[in-house]
Amino acid sequence: MPDLLLSHGYFLAEDEKERAVMKPYPPLGLLSLSGYLKREGFSVEVFDSTFSTREDLLSRLDAGRGVLGLYTNLMTRPPVLAITAAAKARGWTVVLGGPESANYPAEYLSAGADVVVVGEGEVTMGELLPELASRGPHRLHGLAGVVFRDEEGTVVAGPPRAQVPSLDLLPWPDREAIDHEPYLRIWRERHGEGSINLITARGCAYKCDWCSHAVFGFSHRRRSPANVAEEVAWIRDRYRPEQLWYADDVFTISHRWLFEYAAELEKRSLRFPFETISRADRMASDDVLATLARLGCRRIWIGSESGSQRLLDSMRRGVTVEQVQWATRAARRHGIEVGMFLMWGYDGETADDVAATVEHVREALPDVFFTTLAYPIKGTGYFEKVKERVTLTRPWEEGGDRDHEVQGRAGRETYRIADRWLRAAVEARRLEAKSPGEAREKAVEAESARLAFLAAFPEATA
Ligand code: B12
Numbered sequence: 001m002p003d004l005l006l007s008h009g010y011f012l013a014e015d016e017k018e019r020a021v022m023k024p025y026p027p028l029g030l031l032s033l034s035g036y037l038k039r040e041g042f043s044v045e046v047f048d049s050t051f052s053t054r055e056d057l058l059s060r061l062d063a064g065r066g067v068l069g070l071y072t073n074l075m076t077r078p079p080v081l082a083i084t085a086a087a088k089a090r091g092w093t094v095v096l097g098g099p100e101s102a103n104y105p106a107e108y109l110s111a112g113a114d115v116v117v118v119g120e121g122e123v124t125m126g127e128l129l130p131e132l133a134s135r136g137p138h139r140l141h142g143l144a145g146v147v148f149r150d151e152e153g154t155v156v157a158g159p160p161r162a163q164v165p166s167l168d169l170l171p172w173p174d175r176e177a178i179d180h181e182p183y184l185r186i187w188r189e190r191h192g193e194g195s196i197n198l199i200t201a202r203g204c205a206y207k208c209d210w211c212s213h214a215v216f217g218f219s220h221r222r223r224s225p226a227n228v229a230e231e232v233a234w235i236r237d238r239y240r241p242e243q244l245w246y247a248d249d250v251f252t253i254s255h256r257w258l259f260e261y262a263a264e265l266e267k268r269s270l271r272f273p274f275e276t277i278s279r280a281d282r283m284a285s286d287d288v289l290a291t292l293a294r295l296g297c298r299r300i301w302i303g304s305e306s307g308s309q310r311l312l313d314s315m316r317r318g319v320t321v322e323q324v325q326w327a328t329r330a331a332r333r334h335g336i337e338v339g340m341f342l343m344w345g346y347d348g349e350t351a352d353d354v355a356a357t358v359e360h361v362r363e364a365l366p367d368v369f370f371t372t373l374a375y376p377i378k379g380t381g382y383f384e385k386v387k388e389r390v391t392l393t394r395p396w397e398e399g400g401d402r403d404h405e406v407q408g409r410a411g412r413e414t415y416r417i418a419d420r421w422l423r424a425a426v427e428a429r430r431l432e433a434k435s436p437g438e439a440r441e442k443a444v445e446a447e448s449a450r451l452a453f454l455a456a457f458p459e460a461t462a
């Protein structure tokens with residue numbers, strides 16, 4: 001029996017939406033924990049639930065007992081609760097980590113978890129495992145980074161855990177702990193190319209109001225360029241992927257780092273097509289975009305969120321609409337596709353703001369864009385702003401923070417109409433040059449969606 005069994009509550013077979021997209025990636029946080037703990041002398045097993053089933057995970061739990069560590073995020077609350085209950089019934093000690101349990105430690109403890117680890121997990125887990133063996137789960141007083149219940153059942157939070165000072169001190173994620181073959185196979189079958197994820201940094205110091213900072217706070221640490229380049233060389237030799245995905249929060253946050261990294265990759269003749277995410281203000285330089293293009297960046301995702309500057313400011317986004325316009329045009333000039341994330345329904349959004357977003361996307365014309373209806377994640381500034389108006393559409397145990405409805409806001413159906421308006425308006429613009437007839441049809445569709453939206457939107461009809 002290993003000292004620790006790590007798993008998560010994500011099962012691709014249960015995620016219809018992701019199966020349509022089919023771009024799964026291995027759980028880097030768990031692999032990072034595994035790498036660190038093995039180096040510290042612990043035996044660790046990772047049960048990657050992604051391609052597995054609940055039954056298989058339960059069978060694994062039947063095969064013995066020990067400490068089970070589960071990653072949690074806001075999408076996996078019900079399965080994590082079910083696995084926790086099943087593990088407890090089989091005599092396991094359950095430790096939870098990741099952003100979701102950090103936001104709801106008391107709730108997860110009362111649902112049966114023994115310990116919630118808050119923040120970066122490696123060092124805390126390295127100290128917790130021997131303490132659990134010697135003191136048990138109710139006498140962890142003084143241990144940093146944990147929340148537990150004492151013998152009276154009172155929830156006790158330890159002091160905050162200091163972060164690892166340099167990420168280079170951590171080993172690379174223990175990719176060999178799981179089978180990468182199913183990931184690469186699905187990618188190749190569905191997209192013609194196998195893709196591997198990696199991160200070059202932890203944490204983001206920006207303060208966008210809706211964004212969860214539950215794990216790394218507002219800190220930011222980067223691995224050294226050489227350390228990342230070495231890992232990329234290893235990934236190339238081991239998995240031969242056709243592309244990479246840098247899963248950083250803001251890949252181009254440090255320009256100096258990017259230039260140094262480019263030099264490290266070039267020194268090793270490493271060039272992979274890749275996708276990544278950034279902020280428009282951290283792309284506002286032709287040097288940066290030229291470097292990204294040279295390194296193989298084929299698509300960059302920008303959190304554009306809204307075309308209304310007033311709304312962007314109220315989100316504390318720290319970016320201007322103009323910067324997004326510039327970055328989109330400039331990236332495309334450098335041969336990099338642009339994907340945009342947009343958010344409907346942020347607090348105080350008016351019909352004019354929605355119109356501004358439609359106009360903004362029409363003008364910027366990104367290659368692809370996704371819209372989400374804003375949902376207040378516990379622990380964020382946005383949640384604090386609207387918490388008196390937040391209602392749950394189903395019991396806490398059965399949902400996640402994505403189910404948070406904000407009273408007084410237009411309903412989901414209204415924003416579906418906004419989506420139709422946006423998509424038709426952008427399509428009309430795209431078709432203008434090559435098919436004016438079709439463009440006119442799309443423009444008519446956009447106008448009718450706009451009118452339907454205005455009729456449905458409460459503020460506009462008031
Ligand atoms: C990459 C990523 C994704 C990828 C995930 C694919 C993959 N397997 O890598 C994709 C694009 C699919 C994705 C999707 C979503 N994501 Co996402 N994602 C991220 C991102 C940017 C990086 C994750 C990562 O690799 N981190 C690096 C590792 C090292 O950190 P970590 O996973 O947190 O692990 C550390 C600790 O949490 C802890 N830990 C983790 N597990 C465990 C377990 C135990 C037992 C212990 C003790 C400790 C522990 O120790 C680890 C090492 O220190 C994070 C933001 C971030 N920077 O972390 C958001 C983030 C996790 N995602 C988030 C969200 C909201 C989503 C979506 C819901 C978005 C959407 N609207 O659809 C979906 C949900 C998908 C799903 N079905 O679960 C939120 C989660 C908020 C929350 N409270 O749950 C985050 C925090 C972004 C944010 N700032 O708001 N995401």
Ligand code: SF4
Nearest residue numbers: 204206207208211249
């Ligand atoms: S949305 Fe992006 S830039 Fe803003 S705080 Fe979150 S990770 Fe940082």
